[in-house]
Amino acid sequence: MIFEIGEKIIRVMKAFKEPRIAIKDVVKEPAHKSPIFRGKHKIRYDICTGCEACAKICPVDAIVMEPLPIKRPKALPEVNLAICIFCGLCEDVCPTKPEKAIKLSGGDIEMIVDNPSHESLSDWWVRAEVPEEWIEQKKREEEEKARKKREMMAKKKAEAEAKKKAEEAAKAKESEAKPEADAAESESQAASEEKGE
Ligand code: SF4
Numbered sequence: 001m002i003f004e005i006g007e008k009i010i011r012v013m014k015a016f017k018e019p020r021i022a023i024k025d026v027v028k029e030p031a032h033k034s035p036i037f038r039g040k041h042k043i044r045y046d047i048c049t050g051c052e053a054c055a056k057i058c059p060v061d062a063i064v065m066e067p068l069p070i071k072r073p074k075a076l077p078e079v080n081l082a083i084c085i086f087c088g089l090c091e092d093v094c095p096t097k098p099e100k101a102i103k104l105s106g107g108d109i110e111m112i113v114d115n116p117s118h119e120s121l122s123d124w125w126v127r128a129e130v131p132e133e134w135i136e137q138k139k140r141e142e143e144e145k146a147r148k149k150r151e152m153m154a155k156k157k158a159e160a161e162a163k164k165k166a167e168e169a170a171k172a173k174e175s176e177a178k179p180e181a182d183a184a185e186s187e188s189q190a191a192s193e194e195k196g197e
């Protein structure tokens with residue numbers, strides 16, 4: 001009996017030293033390892049097309065599109081976690097492949113807020129951090145693309161004008177040649193008529 005009690009005491013003391021199962025699961029095996037875990041969103045500014053499908057499908061209007069000073073993406077989604085219900089529809093509808101530009105549990109899984117207050121919880125947003133250099137690079141690429149497009153359009157226009165001019169010149173030549181041919185034909189007709197007399 002005394003031996004059993006001693007054994008229980010040792011077991012309880014050992015249990016106090018060891019982290020409890022729930023703590024062990026959370027700390028050593030974070031929830032993001034679960035294939036069905038839905039955590040905070042991760043927004044990939046570099047592959048997002050700015051199509052707004054995620055914002056349109058969100059059932060609680062938790063997504064707003066924040067404009068960018070470039071053409072594609074012209075805006076990026078920002079998610080208000082204070083009203084998000086973590087349904088995952090935004091991720092499902094996102095058309096980018098093979099990676100989704102918006103992905104739940106793709107980012108930081110930490111949901112604890114320091115010193116929560118009404119203000120901090122009502123302004124709890126997930127935003128993509130877009131580097132300024134990336135924006136500048138995209139602007140340069142878009143300018144270059146626009147320049148090439150302008151050049152191509154100018155070339156096509158010049159080609160079309162040259163073709164039109166060539167056609168007009170050919171027509172003019174043809175109309176100059178026609179009276180001469182007609183005159184020659186009338187002369188030969190008159191000559192044959194004279195012979196016939
Ligand atoms: S998970 Fe659902 S509620 Fe949250 S932002 Fe996406 S679509 Fe909206």
Ligand code: SF4
Binds near residue numbers: 048094
């Ligand atoms: S995250 Fe996806 S669905 Fe949302 S705007 Fe970007 S590409 Fe479209």
